[in-house]
Structure formats: C-alpha cells, structure tokens
Amino acid sequence: MxxxxxxxxxxxxxxxxxxxxxxxxxxxxxxxxxxxxxxxxxxxxxxxxxxxxxxxxxxxxxxxxxGFVASGMDFHNARGRRIADLQGEGDLEEYGAHGRVLRxxxxxxxxxxxxxxxxxxxxxxxxxxxxxxxxxxxxxxxxxxxxxxxxxxxxxxxxxxxxxxxxxxxxxxxSYTGIVDCGSWTEVDLPDTTRQQMYFGHRAFFGYTVKNNVAYWFTNVPRRDEPARGELDDLDQAAWMGSIRRLHEKDPAPVRAILQEARHSLGAWPLYDxxxxxxxxxxxxxxxxxxxxxxxxxxxxxxxxxxxxxxxxxxxxxxxxxxxxxxxxxxxxxxxxxxxxxxxxxxxxxxxASSPIGSVFRDLTLSMFLRMGGKATEEQYGYxxxxxxxxxxxxxxxxxxxxxx
Ligand SMILES: Cc1cc2nc3c(=O)[nH]c(=O)nc-3n(C[C@H](O)[C@H](O)[C@H](O)COP(=O)(O)OP(=O)(O)OC[C@H]3O[C@@H](n4cnc5c(N)ncnc54)[C@H](O)[C@@H]3O)c2cc1C
Structure with a gap:
C-alpha cells in the first residue's frame, strides 16, 4: 500500500x-x-x-x-501558599514511566x-x-x-x-481558548524542583520546573480577542517581556526571580483546541x-x-x-x-482564569477538583x-x- x-x-x-x-x-x-x-x-x-x-x-x-524526569505538581495561590498537589513520585510503579520535560x-x-x-x-x-x-x-x-x-x-x-x-x-x-501562551528556558539561581511548580498568579497562570539552574517556564497571558494569524510572530521582545513582568509583578518571589532573569520568550502562541x-x-x-x-x-x-x-x-x-x-x-x-x-x-x-472572587472560590475548591482530576489523570497516564x-x-x-x- x-x-x-x-x-x-x-x-x-x-x-x-x-x-x-x-x-x-x-x-x-x-x-x-x-x-x-x-x-x-x-x-x-x-x-x-x-x-x-x-x-x-x-x-x-x-x-x-x-528529556528530564518531572513528576507531580505543586499548585500555589497568588500569595505563594501551596493549595494543592498532584503526587507523581509513584508514576513509574503505577504507569510504567515517569513523565519528562523536553525541548x-x-x-x-x-x-x-x-x-x-x-x-x-x-x-x-x-x-x-x-x-x-x-x-x-x-x-x-x-x-x-x-x-x-x-x-x-x-x-x-x-x-x-x-x-x-x-x-x-x-x-x-x-477554537481559540482566550489564552496566549509563552515561555522559554532561563538560567536562574534556584534549586532543582522535584515537581512542576504551578502558580495561580494575580493576573495570569505561571508554571516552571528547574533543572541544573535552568528554569523551564511558561505563562498563560489572558487575551479575550483572538489574535490575527501571524500577529504575534515578530514581537518586540523587550516590550513583550516588559509586559509579562508587569503581569506577574505582584506574584510570589520565584516567579518574579525567573522573569527578572529572562531576556526573551521563545514565542507567543495563541492557544486553540x-x-x-x-x-x-x-x-x-x-x-x-x-x-x-x-x-x-x-x-x-x-x-x-x-x-x-x-x-x-x-x-x-x-x-x-x-x-x-x-x-x-x-x-x-x-x-x-x-x-x-x-x-x-x-x-x-x-x-x-483570574478574577478576585473567582480566585477565592478556586483556592477553596482546587483540591476537590484535583481529586476528580486524579481519575482523569489515571485514565490518561494508564492507557x-x-x-x-x-x-x-x-x-x-x-x-x-x-x-x-
Ligand atoms: C505552546 C504550546 C505548548 C505545548 N505544550 C505541550 C505539552 O506540555 N505537552 C504536550 O504533550 N503537548 C504540548 N503541546 C502540543 C503539542 O506540541 C502538539 O499536540 C503536537 O505537536 C501535535 O503533533 P502533530 O504532529 O499532530 O502536529 P505538529 O507537531 O504541529 O506537526 C504538523 C506538521 O505538519 C506540517 N504541515 C502543516 N501544514 C502542512 C501542509 N499543508 N503541507 C505539508 N506539511 C504541513 C507542519 O510544518 C508540521 O511539521 C503544546 C503546543 C503548544 C503550541
């Protein structure tokens, strides 16, 4: 054939x-x-x-x-308090493999x-x-x-x-999801993370993993209107990184430390499903x-x-x-x-998505959501x-x- x-x-x-x-x-x-x-x-x-x-x-x-092993996640609210976690240390025994982060x-x-x-x-x-x-x-x-x-x-x-x-x-x-994703890898003076670190920041969601003094980070920039095709292809990096730092300026110290060191984002990707x-x-x-x-x-x-x-x-x-x-x-x-x-x-x-009232509700219910999500994760990983x-x-x-x- x-x-x-x-x-x-x-x-x-x-x-x-x-x-x-x-x-x-x-x-x-x-x-x-x-x-x-x-x-x-x-x-x-x-x-x-x-x-x-x-x-x-x-x-x-x-x-x-x-690729390096990255199992489990810690979730933090905008004040840096850990509000939930997803255990991943047992993935090898349970699913036969650990997940990995790769370029x-x-x-x-x-x-x-x-x-x-x-x-x-x-x-x-x-x-x-x-x-x-x-x-x-x-x-x-x-x-x-x-x-x-x-x-x-x-x-x-x-x-x-x-x-x-x-x-x-x-x-x-x-279908456009209302999020523009961006991220990069950046040398930082932070310890290795055993789990992926996720922050529901004041104005945007931020995630990172550190391996050998390199932070692999991303942020989900909320943007209601759908960008035109190609509109975000050639951004002025200084201006774009400036706007990302401002977006996270009130967020916890590791987030600000990574963005302080980051000189550029490798792209800005409107997210669709x-x-x-x-x-x-x-x-x-x-x-x-x-x-x-x-x-x-x-x-x-x-x-x-x-x-x-x-x-x-x-x-x-x-x-x-x-x-x-x-x-x-x-x-x-x-x-x-x-x-x-x-x-x-x-x-x-x-x-x-962040709003002051929504954030309080989310912080209160995230653990429950993740327990429900645990079943979905089992189905996904255990295929x-x-x-x-x-x-x-x-x-x-x-x-x-x-x-x-
Ligand atoms: C910002 C971002 C973060 C992501 N993070 C994750 C993650 O953490 N984990 C995860 O699992 N996935 C992630 N994904 C999704 C993952 O990258 C995609 O699901 C995956 O690449 C899909 O593979 P694919 O081969 O279907 O499509 P693609 O990898 O997009 O490959 C499609 C190929 O088709 C070629 N092509 C397109 N049109 C034509 C044409 N007309 N003729 C010939 N060739 C053509 C393209 O050049 C390309 O090489 C992420 C995606 C994005 C954008």
Missing part, C-alpha cells in the same frame, strides 16, 4: 517510523524546508506518551532527546531523524494545496507544482490541517494528531496523544483489509479517548497500549508513491 503522510511533525514522523518497523514504507511530505521546528519551547511528555514510544521501539528517545524542537528532530534513518523518505518544502480522488487512490498536489499519488493519505499536518479542510470543507475550525469532528476518515484519507483532536496544552497531552495515534494507526495499517476498515478500527480505538481529554483541557483552562512493533525492523517493502516532480 502506497502511504503518503502529510506533515512531518510529531505524529507524522512517529507514524513513518512505526510503519517502517512493520516493513511498510511511507513518504512524508513536509511544508518546512527541513526537520527544524522551533515552535513551542518545551513540553511535557506524559507516561502514556513515553509508553507508546517504547512500544514502537523508541523507549530510549525521551532521554536521548534531553519540543529536540523531540521533533529526534523523531524525524529516527524515521529517516529507518528508511522513511521526506519531501521537504512540500506544502499540500490540493487533494484529488483518482480511480484507485489519491493525488496530493503541492504549492510548487509537485504531486504524489498514493493509495492512502494520512493528515498529520497539525491543528490548522489542510488535509482536514480539503477533505471536510464544512468541518469545525479550531479542536471541537469534536464527526469522523476522522474517509475511504482513503485519515487524520491523526492535532489535525484530528488538538487538545489545550493545559492538559500536557498533545504530543503524547499524537504519538499514541501514530502507534495505533501503524498497528491497524498492518491488517489485511481495506483502508476504510483499517481507519474505522483506528478511529474506534482513539476518538472517545482523545475527545474526552479535549473536554478536560477546557475545564482546566477555565480554572486558570493500556496493546500493540507492539516487531523486535527487529522488517526490510522496507512496497512502492512509496509515485512522485511527479
């Missing part, structure tokens, strides 16, 4: 790697000129994401990509390089603009005129998916990762779900049946789980991943697609 994956991000590269482990070839068409993707600063890869990587033979990758670009590059080393072919500067059904497959047309014909097309092209828009023009669009789609697939096209179900980063689950999707789809694509039947099995395995986590992310986002790739990679087989350069 000729498989074309649109998007060489976290989901696309993981899928390409997993397919090659089964001996199934695939072409990855990526809009960027190479593997380098610097968006998103750093992220938390949860135990379920790490377990899914292990199941496809990439158990060593989180550490190889520089997103390193995770991304490591996945893409492993996929390429396993034999996946990448077409760079390949921005999909059209999809056409042919008699026996799908033709993908790219902005520079190139085209590739394949039996199936996998849309792994992220939250603003072109595959989704071209295949389901009436599908809902990503995806309303539920009616379906993720047709007979020849299937969505995975953020294209199908982008979750709010508040869940810390986006990358983990993208990796799970890739591992599960690779399994179903080995079955001796039609593409439509494979995709239906994949969707049955994944859709409810992913959409439940999207809804959970919305609830967390609502808790982060039983039943499919494992063969121990030895199989030699590639099949025609990866017909390219018309």
């Amino acid at each position: 000729r498989t074309l994956i649109i998007g060489g991000g976290i989901a696309g590269s993981t899928l390409a790697y997993a397919l090659h482990r089964y001996g199934h070839d695939a072409v990855v068409a990526e809009a960027r000129p190479g593997h380098r993707d610097t968006g998103g600063a750093f992220l938390y890869l949860a135990p379920n994401g790490i377990n899914a990587l292990a199941a496809i033979g990439l158990g060593d990758l989180p550490e190889a990509a520089g 997103r670009a390193r995770l991304h590059a490591e996945l893409a390089e492993r996929a390429q080393a396993a034999g996946a072919r990448y077409e760079f500067d390949a921005r999909l603009v059209e999809l056409h059904r042919t008699a026996d497959g799908v033709e993908a047309v790219f902005a520079d005129g190139r085209s590739i014909t394949a039996d199936v097309v996998i849309g792994a092209d992220g939250i603003w998916s072109t595959v989704r828009r071209l295949t389901w023009p009436a599908a809902p669009k990503p 995806m309303p539920a789609l009616t379906t993720w697939h047709t007979n020849r096209v299937c969505l995975i990762g953020d294209a199908a179900h982008a979750v709010s980063p508040s869940t810390g689950q986006g990358a983990s779900l993208a990796i799970e999707d890739a591992a599960v789809l690779a399994h179903w694509m080995q079955q001796d049946t039609s593409p439509a039947a494979m995709f239906a099995e994949f969707q049955a395995d994944r859709k409810d789980r992913a959409e439940k986590i999207v809804r959970f992310g919305r609830q967390i986002g609502a808790r982060k 039983q991943y039943g499919y494992r790739v063969p121990d030895q990679p199989a030699p590639p087989a099949g025609n990866p697609g017909t390219s018309n350069a």
